[in-house]
Amino acid sequence: MSLPRAARRGLAEESADRIRDAIFDGTFPPGAPLREVDLARDLDVSRGSVREGLALLEREGLVHSAWHRGTTVIDVTPRDVEEVYTVRAALDRLAALTALTTASPDDLAALDDIVTAMAADIDRRGPHLLALDIAFHDAVYAASGNSRLVQAWQAVRSQVCLFQLRRIAAAPEDYLARVVAEHRELATLIRGEEPELLARTAEEHVHSARRALLAHLAGENH
Amino acid sequence: MSLPRAARRGLAEESADRIRDAIFDGTFPPGAPLREVDLARDLDVSRGSVREGLALLEREGLVHSAWHRGTTVIDVTPRDVEEVYTVRAALDRLAALTALTTASPDDLAALDDIVTAMAADIDRRGPHLLALDIAFHDAVYAASGNSRLVQAWQAVRSQVCLFQLRRIAAAPEDYLARVVAEHRELATLIRGEEPELLARTAEEHVHSARRALLAHLAGENH
DNA sequence: CCATGTTCGAATGTCAACATTAGGACATGA
DNA sequence: TCATGTCCTAATGTTGACATTCGAACATGG
Incomplete structure (x- = not known):
């Protein structure tokens, strides 16, 4: 080993x-x-x-x-959010599709572990849950086995953290309500054999986060 | 201005x-x-x-x-080629789809200019044609108006140059035979209204280049 | 009052000397 | 012969001093 x-x-x-x-x-x-x-x-x-x-x-x-x-x-303008999440959606889509064929049993188990850890920590709202969220996607990228893809992810990863941090601080309810279910769905689909559905789900996962943050930013500048 | x-x-x-x-x-x-x-x-x-x-x-x-x-x-192993072109396909896909809705008339005109320049320089085979090839894709990314997407492209751009340089040096025929037509098709589709077809074409454009280079590398190590 | 030129300070850009490390050559011992 | 331990050298990592540049405040002229 x-x-x-x-x-x-x-x-x-x-x-x-x-x-x-x-x-x-x-x-x-x-x-x-x-x-x-x-x-x-x-x-x-x-x-x-x-x-x-x-x-x-x-x-x-x-x-x-x-x-x-x-x-x-960097600033956190709607423009920035739009740009980052758009790129992330494309990267997540590719990572999920690649992982669909390259993920090892260990990789899949790691995904499940993270999801269960998220379910366990759901009451302790805060940055810890966000760390698991990011760790989940790290695991998907790692499972793809594409180091360039991982690099591209790392070029937006910290920005995603910064943005999500702000979103959770402002409106934790809808985040807490959906994190576990959404990631569990992704973990299941990566195990399945429906590339089209997985691709759409991975993209939608990002776009919903984008919409939530944009709504928050819009409400801030009322 | x-x-x-x-x-x-x-x-x-x-x-x-x-x-x-x-x-x-x-x-x-x-x-x-x-x-x-x-x-x-x-x-x-x-x-x-x-x-x-x-x-x-x-x-x-x-x-x-x-x-x-x-x-x-960096080395130029089949693994590296696979990784870079896979990521590039996803980025090109996003860039083309975004440009479909955001490209200004000037952007579209710039694409056409590059295609005609390529047709003009088709006899002078060599690195100049590759420069136009890259410039075309630069223009598509610029037309998308997403600076993060441009950044992600720049993170693989030089590697693509290096790889294509090697491919052209080894087997210029099939490159010369297809460059102009393929880019003209992309320029046309970006003007059109068929996102699905554009997405598939943009991805296929990259994957064909990948296959050509991989075939060359395989032949090298006979 | 507005536009232009100038001065000045605070920050970054650049440099060459010093400290640390990796990896190989060599010697030693079993 | 092989494994282990010890130098040694060539490269990188780190540092503080020096040079350059930007932007703002001020002065000047129209």
């Missing part, structure tokens, strides 16, 4: 993790500037490492930087 | 361009190591800028780097 080789990480990835957490915490709200000197001081690393970490976050789409104008956290 | 703002570039992007060209030239064949000190000396910039440029190329999927193990040009 092949272990996933113990990859040592550099200070850049470490810094990226810290900054990403801080963004999810709300320490750096959308639109906030991320100054290299301040971050370097707070994280106790050099500016070079922070700079490289910010480049990683930019690859994830969480921040945006321009020449000599610094790095800022 | 809004010009696409004259973005000043740093030495990192400049270095990335040079190195990318060198990879396409064959100066750095697949699997070749890209040493920071050598590149810094040759390009007459600091190692930091080269390092940042290599990070950009890694975002494009052209190179791969690991902790303290340096950066190397």
Whole structure:
């Protein structure tokens, strides 16, 4: 058996993790500037490492930087939501369709485990449930066995987290009401043999999330 | 009218361009190591800028780097081809479907211009035709108006270039025979109102390229 | 009052020196 | 002979100092 080789990480990835957490915490709200000197001081690393970490976050789409104008956290405009979820729908569709033929029994079992874990944690509303949600989709992408597809997913993954975090904080009811059932349905369909239905369901799963968030954003700017 | 703002570039992007060209030239064949000190000396910039440029190329999927193990040009294995073209098919499908409803008359005209330019340059076989091929798809993605989708395309674009370059060098006949017609068909369908047919055609366009390249690779290892 | 030119500060872009690591060559022992 | 442990070197990872650039505030001229 092949272990996933113990990859040592550099200070850049470490810094990226810290900054990403801080963004999810709300320490750096959308639109906030991320100054290299301040971050370097707070994280106790050099500016070079922070700079490289910010480049990683930019690859994830969480921040945006321009020449000599610094790095800022991305906004959450309806346009952004529309773009991210549209791309995600296409990627999820492909991942599900691929997994339909390539998923191993272990992969399928992992999906079920996550769904049952979600059902167990349904009362503890909060970010933990979101983590399971994301983990489920991570598992689907992993089951597809396509590393480029995984990369493409990682380029929108953090943005999806940020958006969903906001959605859940504002209106947890409809999220809690549907998460388990929707993911259970996906897990079942990936085991089945109806590619068309699976493709439509995977896309619809994303689009419903998109609509929910857009409705929330629209209500916010009333 | 809004010009696409004259973005000043740093030495990192400049270095990335040079190195990318060198990879396409064959100066750095697949699997070749890209040493920071050598590149810094040759390009007459600091190692930091080269390092940042290599990070950009890694975002494009052209190179791969690991902790303290340096950066190397990616290989061109059947697995890699399969992965890239599968993802590209999904992205092209989405881009075409989106462009179907969002493309402006200018966008459509740009597509036609590229097709006619391809027909004109059909006798001068070589990398110029490939540039037009890529430019066509760039235009489709641009017409979709989805910047995240454009980003996702850029994450596989250079790899597609590298792969197609190899395919054309080995067997230009079937490429030359079909490029113009296939792209003309796409340009027409994007103007039409048959989403299903457009989606299938866009995907098939990619899959035929994939099959051609895989056949070539298989013949190489006889 | 508006438009243009200038100064200034704060931030990023760039660089070269130092620290750390991976992987191979070599020696040692069973 | 093979396995293990120890250097050693060439590369990357990291750092702090220096150079450059942007944007805003201010001054100037029409």
